[in-house]
Amino acid sequence: MRANPNRASIFGIFQSDRGMPLPKRVFSNIRMNESKISGFLLPHNVGAERLVSLLGGEVRCQIGEAADFSLKFFDSFDWRLHAAGLRLLQMRSPQGAVLRLKPPDAGEPLDAIAFDPEPHWPADLPEGLLRTEIARRLDMRAVLPLATVTGKATGLAVLNEDSKTVVWLQLLNMRCVAEGVEEPRVLWPRVRVLPVKGYQSDFDRVSDFMASEMEWPKAPECLFDEVMAAVGREPGDYSSKMSVSLSPEMTAIDAMRRVLRDLLDTLERNIPGTREDLDSEFLHDLRVATRRTRSALSQVKQVLPETVVEDFKQRFAWLGQVTGPVRDLDVFLLELPRYRASLPASMAGDLDALEEHLRVAHAKEQAILKGELESERMARLLEDWHAVLDAETVPGKPAMFADLPIEQVASKRIWRMYKKVLKAGRTIDVDGPAEDMHELRKDCKKLRYLIEFFQGIYPKRELKELVKALKVLLDNLGEFQDLEVQADKLRSFARDFDPQDPHSMPTVMAIGALVADLLRHQQAAHARFTDCFDAFDSVENRARYTHLFKTVDEAQA
């Protein structure tokens, strides 16, 4: 059969004339022409010629053009799109790049747009369904590449007795790579069968032939699962929530090491993203892991050797300190849209200078933070901490409670902290010094961390209710404090602008309006405190704490 190189390729994704601008939104108001496509997995090393000979006389086909393409999957670091049942991928061919958002098992995307740069922030995408859907899932997180598939698509035309094309075939040979995967992983080759309008029976015949005669397994609609498995990723393999599996009989020292090891893992996984400032959540999660580590060291007393506790408490305090300034600025930058919205429309623009100020400060602090994270001090901290947690036995003099069952130690600590919170909350003078409220918040946080560390040894259902009430109280106290801190910081920012300068005046005034608004909200949070605390101090909630954490010892005491 005569080869026909000019026959229209079937990979004309968008065979546009050169220079002809592609439409921004591809699918708006477009119904797909073909909905039914079938695909089959082929034995390894099947190329176009081999495929033609495998199909033999039953399916006469002619090899057409081939085109290279690539396919990149994206999600946030903590798999928010995956959790929402969505897949984001960018497909690139010589004709251009398309970004598609689709449900896991469907051939048809929710939306697709022509988009060439690698996506990072939803805000950089053109307005439309795709952007809206992604943005509302991601919140402050950015999308990052998960894995890249590169491949060659070869078109084949199945011909009838008039040498008329009645079915299109597309042979895909692919391999995939991901960060940290050295050798590209070869995927199973596959053939896709695409119908030609008006030749449905031929499509059915070819599909049946492949399924029944050749016994080729059906290819999954989406490559996602296959690619993730090939590069060794498990969707959902990171979450900022703690979940350490513990059993009540475990010794306290083993349990603590497991908890701290889990926190170290979270901390380490967030370092690269923090260093590169991929999004603000990396630093946030890193800081939470640091705080939890410090809390675990200081709150669970007499389990780890005293020398270890003292040493690492200080060293993690340092990490908390050096990561503080960037986080503070992150908070302001994240809050900025809300700040603007809280001002009258005519004043919203007056915050531009503040934003600029924040960004400059952020860039400066980020550079310092990057230096600290890459420092010898940091490397040693991680190394030494690994040495403690990964060793057969913890170095240093064993502590008093190290070999007690964890349930006993945990319950005792939680119960004590609970009593402390209860006492402080009941006696606090609501209109007294703000410091007291802040102290209460710190204790509440410690209580929450303790419960989170050891959640694995308590019944889930009861714990859930209890954590809910604690969270409401914590949110209230947090709001009260954060708004005050923000108002204070904003005041100090205002001092950085020259009040004599007529250009700075509107900014200073806008900040003033903002501070007033924040303090009003803080007052409102303050007013809600009593209700929040009463809910925490309810009869049912008290019963839950007693039931879960009050030990025989305590009862006797």
Added chain:
Amino acid sequence: MKIIGVYNIKGGVGKTATAVNVAHLAAKSGLRTLIWDLDPQAAATFYLRVKPKVKRSQKLMRGKSSEIDDVLKGSDFRNLDLLPADFSYRNMDLLLGENKKPTVRLLKLLRPLSREYDLVVLDCPPSISLVSENIFRAADALLLPTIPTTLSLRTMQQLLDFMEGHKLMTPVYAFYSMVDRRKRLHQEVIASPGDPRCSVLQTVIPYATEVERMGVERRPVTDYAPRSPAGQAYEALWAEARSRVGGLKPVMDPNFLF
């Protein structure tokens, strides 16, 4: 969706060749293109290797217009589909002008396709009748292949008179077809100022055996001989027609991969 009618009162002027080659180039540029073979001779259907199923037309004639999707045929080219001649027989009233409102009927038949295609090319039957009038009304533009002879020019005048008489405002783009540069008459006609009522495109399609070979190849010239003078001429004609008609933007093929 844009509709371009390829038309001439006279037959044998390269009308079907124009329709098929232009539609092929449009599809190649990424436009989802439908060519509708309205000519009872079914030449476009033949060129695209589709078997005319005249036998079934009796049964089909009882069908409804909503079944238009069932009779569409994919061609050998991505983005190019055909509405074969037998569909046109089925809607014989359309060809014969028996329907009370043929324009409405024509557009109504096309309406379900408006989201699937960017361009419809009508290969019109040669004649001037109620049918042609309605094709003129439905189309966004008419392409008028014209052999540069006195007789051909007369039929062009007839068409323009007809359109004027019926107050039809559809833009008409004439171009010279089957041109033999060696003939003095051809040269003279091309050089002469045309009728002010229609635009004459720059492109001239030469008389060429490559075009005649379409019947043997059963493919567009622009596919089997894209670099030939005729192939190049159709390329230029499409570029010119496309910019005149406007609003023809390619759309990505959503089914490429995954």
